[in-house]
Amino acid sequence: MPSVKESLSPVNSESEKFESTYSITVVGASGDLAKKKIFPAIFALFYEDCLPKNFTVFGYARTKMTDEDLRTMISKTLTCRIDKRENCEDKMTQFLKRCFYHSGQYNSEENFRELDIKLKEKEAGKLANRLFYLSIPPNIFVDVVRCASITASSTSGWTRVIVEKPFGRDSESSGELTRCLKQYLSEDQIFRIDHYLGKELVENLSVLRFSNLVFEPLWSRNYIRSVQLIFSEDFGTEGRGGYFDHYGIIRDIMQNHLLQILALFAMETPVSLDAEDIRNEKVKVLRSMRPLQLEDVIVGQYKGHSKGGKSVPGYTDDPTVPKDSLTPTFAAAALFVNNARWDGVPFLLKAGKALHTKRAEIRVQFRHVPGNLYKRNFGTDLDKATNELVLRVQPDEAIYLKINNKVPGLGMRLDRSDLNLFFKARYPREIPDAYERLLLDAIEGERRLFIRSDELDAAWALFTPLLKELEEKKIVPELYPYGSRGPVGAHYLAAKHNVRWGDVGGEES
Numbered sequence: 445m446p447s448v449k450e451s452l453s454p455v456n457s458e459s460e461k462f463e464s465t466y467s468i469t470v471v472g473a474s475g476d477l478a479k480k481k482i483f484p485a486i487f488a489l490f491y492e493d494c495l496p497k498n499f500t501v502f503g504y505a506r507t508k509m510t511d512e513d514l515r516t517m518i519s520k521t522l523t524c525r526i527d528k529r530e531n532c533e534d535k536m537t538q539f540l541k542r543c544f545y546h547s548g549q550y551n552s553e554e555n556f557r558e559l560d561i562k563l564k565e566k567e568a569g570k571l572a573n574r575l576f577y578l579s580i581p582p583n584i585f586v587d588v589v590r591c592a593s594i595t596a597s598s599t600s601g602w603t604r605v606i607v608e609k610p611f612g613r614d615s616e617s618s619g620e621l622t623r624c625l626k627q628y629l630s631e632d633q634i635f636r637i638d639h640y641l642g643k644e645l646v647e648n649l650s651v652l653r654f655s656n657l658v659f660e661p662l663w664s665r666n667y668i669r670s671v672q673l674i675f676s677e678d679f680g681t682e683g684r685g686g687y688f689d690h691y692g693i694i695r696d697i698m699q700n701h702l703l704q705i706l707a708l709f710a711m712e713t714p715v716s717l718d719a720e721d722i723r724n725e726k727v728k729v730l731r732s733m734r735p736l737q738l739e740d741v742i743v744g745q746y747k748g749h750s751k752g753g754k755s756v757p758g759y760t761d762d763p764t765v766p767k768d769s770l771t772p773t774f775a776a777a778a779l780f781v782n783n784a785r786w787d788g789v790p791f792l793l794k795a796g797k798a799l800h801t802k803r804a805e806i807r808v809q810f811r812h813v814p815g816n817l818y819k820r821n822f823g824t825d826l827d828k829a830t831n832e833l834v835l836r837v838q839p840d841e842a843i844y845l846k847i848n849n850k851v852p853g854l855g856m857r858l859d860r861s862d863l864n865l866f867f868k869a870r871y872p873r874e875i876p877d878a879y880e881r882l883l884l885d886a887i888e889g890e891r892r893l894f895i896r897s898d899e900l901d902a903a904w905a906l907f908t909p910l911l912k913e914l915e916e917k918k919i920v921p922e923l924y925p926y927g928s929r930g931p932v933g934a935h936y937l938a939a940k941h942n943v944r945w946g947d948v949g950g951e952e953s
């Protein structure tokens with residue numbers, strides 16, 4: 445099977461009949477994610493000449509649309525990093541010629557056979573590789589996979605399926621989903637996407653650690669005092685309340701995005717960069733986690749308020765959310781990896797909607813310098829003198845290290861300063877969206893950034909008992925005002941583990 449890059453190279457007419465064709469079928473093409481992320485990512489890959497020569501894009505959904513309607517939808521809703529580039533319009537015109545639409549039901553074998561006929565027309569008897577992107581609610585994943593797989597055996601190339609989260613709501617439903625999908629697909633055809641793994645700084649985490657001798661030896665309980673994984677959004681669940689109320693912030697962000705980052709952060713050195721070697725190490729971390737207790741977690745929910753004639757809605761003001769909903773829109777948790785490397789180190793995870801800022805970061809707080817010669821220069825608060833390594837995942841990607849430095853001049857005054865790698869300044873080019881990287885990886889069969897079923901099982905095994913307890917005991921979330929820094933309970937949780945949240949220490953902390 446030629447790689448995408450090989451198939452980008454020119455071919456002579458003799459070899460043309462052995463060429464591969466590629467198709468991406470976006471199932472749920474009329475939906476929010478397809479418009480916001482998937483079509484823009486496919487177009488960006490096309491614009492950058494990263495897609496194979498013979499590729500076709502199909503949209504599939506129940507909504508009645510023509511090919512032209514889909515094209516109009518794509519060009520009208522397209523906002524991506526490319527859209528201000530030169531010759532974007534020409535490229536768009538070329539791109540749209542490769543986009544087609546088929547309307548059908550998600551459980552209709554007949555409708556998928558019709559799609560198959562249209563795909564075959566484009567494939568023109570060549571080796572046909574098909575990627576299906578399931579951008580649909582999870583209750584119809586299995587129907588679609590069943591119908592799409594009927595035609596898979598009649599194609600000569602590979603068939604792969606990208607599955608969007610949520611992969612179930614707990615161990616049981618996730619296990620059931622995996623079993624059902626595996627009736628029709630093998631594990632290596634399933635690409636479970638966690639788009640945080642496709643973010644530049646998350647990929648860079650392993651590079652930073654494993655290719656820099658100044659960091660790798662420090663990566664353990666001997667030097668690291670706490671690790672903080674923080675996700676905050678400055679908007680609420682507007683427009684997605686119905687979905688969100690069934691899941692909550694722990695399932696929406698913590699059990700997947702933050703836990704995946706934790707596993708990557710804490711894993712042992714993999715044998716190689718091969719997908720299976722990396723995923724083997726991640727799964728070991730997930731299986732080594734100490735079971736989560738209720739007292740390790742605090743939950744919150746945002747409330748509305750009005751200020752100066754402006755009002756913001758609370759979570760339960762959303763008409764699709766029950767007035768008495770206890771679903772958390774904020775959670776903070778202390779997790780521990782029970783192994784020799786991380787014994788006793790708290791991994792503090794925090795995720796919240798409707799907070800004061802939109803940010804995602806990884807913060808590594810180091811221990812105090814033993815017998816610090818300069819301790820009297822820091823007054824009584826030695827915490828202010830600890831080094832901290834921050835990977836700002838978004839916005840404005842950056843890696844910075846907080847160090848202590850002498851303020852120039854006479855006398856001895858120390859200042860906490862940053863060694864700062866600000867990506868925009870160092871690399872003045874746009875960073876591809878996570879969906880671009882992940883789509884390209886799926887086309888190339890690179891599984892490193894996708895979730896394997898045993899990783900998923902381990903992630904749910906960790907969170908399911910906690911989620912059940914929160915729900916059975918009807919734990920009432922602490923209310924916090926929309927646009928605030930979240931519930932104070934999060935500070936008590938950190939204090940219990942003798943640390944402070946690094947993101948609330950100052951203006952540009």
Ligand SMILES: NC(=O)C1=CN([C@@H]2O[C@H](COP(=O)(O)OP(=O)(O)OC[C@H]3O[C@@H](n4cnc5c(N)ncnc54)[C@H](OP(=O)(O)O)[C@@H]3O)[C@@H](O)[C@H]2O)C=CC1
Nearest residue numbers: 472474475476477478505506507579580581582608609610
């Ligand atoms: N939106 C986002 O930001 C994110 C979404 N996701 C996940 O991606 C997937 C798609 O998300 P999103 O685009 O927001 O979803 P939508 O609710 O927009 O659904 C996508 C499409 O599926 C069809 N659909 C919707 N509800 C039903 C239903 N009950 N039964 C059958 N078909 C239905 C609709 O198409 P039609 O009626 O034309 O058939 C709709 O356009 C979901 O699994 C979601 O959890 C993950 C991360 C972020």
Ligand SMILES: O=C1O[C@H](COP(=O)(O)O)[C@@H](O)[C@H](O)[C@H]1O
Nearest residue numbers: 609639677696697701804838878
């Ligand atoms: O998976 C999800 O992620 C988004 C946040 O993604 P980002 O790339 O914009 O940071 C979040 O809003 C959504 O609730 C969740 O389902």
